Amino acid sequence: MRPVRTIRVLVVDDTIVYRKAVSDIIEEIPGAELAGVAHNGKIAMAKIASLKPDLITLDIEMPVMNGIEVLQEIKRQRLDIGVIMLSTLTAEGSDMTLRALELGAFDFILKPQQSANQQEGKRQLKSLLQPMIEAFARSKTAAHLLTGRSPSQRPVPVKRPIPAPAATDQRTGFQARVSERRSRSEIVVIGVSTGGPNALGQVLPGLPADLGVPVLIVQHMPPVFTRSLAASLDKKCPLTVKEAVEREPLQPNVIYIAPGGKQMKIIAAADGANRIIKITDDPPENSCKPSVDYLFRSIGDYYVNRATAVIMTGMGSDGTKGLQVLRNKGTRIIAQNEETCVVFGMPKAPIELGLVDTIVPLNRIADEIVKSVKM
Template sequence: KPSLRRGKSEIITIGISTGGPNALTQMLPMLPGNIGVPIVIVQHMPPVFTKSLAASLNAKCALTVKEAQDREDLKANTVYIAPGGKQMKLVASADGLNRQIKITNDPPENSCRPSADYLFRSVGDYYVGRSTAVIMTGMGSDGTKGLEILKQKGAMIIAQNEDTCVVFGMPKKPIESGMADVIAPLNKIADEIVKSVR
């Protein structure tokens, strides 16, 4: 087993699908406005809906919540939601010092665009041993392959427990395979995220 873990996490990344808007509406407002890291979310949704989801979450959260834009620098205390119908990954800025969001029209993965696998793979390229990935309620298995890569690169993995998922699909394999470092009910996920960055 690689022992790349763990410094404090410098980024939080979340994959979520069915039941996601309600789960995020409960979980994100529990996070402090000074968490000190960016949070990047893939919520499976068609175009347009992600913008209104971001606006509704922004009104309820201490953190700034927005729909992600292409070539935007990642900033601490900001939540970026992948635009529906697009893929989102992280890339280096031109000077190599910062991480930026890259929005693409790359094909769907696991029939999903945005896809958690697509995002998670890119996080592994830049945050070895310094990331937290959260896999939450949702149908299917999007995110599992990306989590395997992140796990090899020392990420901390938090999975939502079966009881509080609307559909126990996306967290199922990460939990059953032993990949998840923490298995938490919805009302405890925010605490676990905060622990990982402190």
């Protein structure tokens, strides 16, 4: 494993409480070094020029020059620097955060409420910020998100997975032998995290309006933000994109995004023939809510040999256990390649375990999905 270099961080926030808390956290993180602080965007740009940090933590709402304007200026100057946004849990904050991600921010974290206990708030911030900084340090593409430099889009060969055992389809009651002679996929499920909004913004517009199947997505995001993400993607896609709601029947040519802070799965409708969405308040899995594993597990029994699963950029390993279940149910599994992942976390273990059928760059994922449902 190559050594992780020290990451120099500039903290930018107009609130002294957060500025101090984040600065203290940076100094506690191994491999991170506090480069300096700034209380507005204009001062931040001057300090970026003089201090040359690797990464900045950036408040969105600031006087003089806000976080979005800072990102636009960094992008205009094509500076090699990473950005983690600090956002508020509001509709306006979620819209601005999505805009920041579109501009090339690495990721975002929510600010704890100022009314919360100060030590607890700092603990929450550190639990979110430390793995994010560590992931940034390991990422091959994160440093170029704002410059627009394209990572490799070449295909990657994949070893043929081990054949899976027979599985029982709950719709028909028959046992089907999982093999490479699968049927046309009748549903698509996608799991994604860090780098996901931009990745989805490239993949989903490539799906045709007559795709003919429903698409279910888990993107790791808090409440409110998934609604903003769905609205933003809906404007870009031929298919309808919406945040999923409880007991909603699955419809073809609709993309359903799991609501933040909830778990999403599919269950049988009352007639036993159709499928509906179930939204629950079940506990987090892999510290995630919504969880990719939670959704993926629910797909297998209803779509033996007739599903496509896609695992994309993101920190951690959420999705791996669900893909093991789906592999045994004959699901086609597509993984995003390392070169085009912002963070090669979620696809890594499934690839290494031989669970995937196809490893492709981001710009090939839509084509692979269409191929699986139009065969």
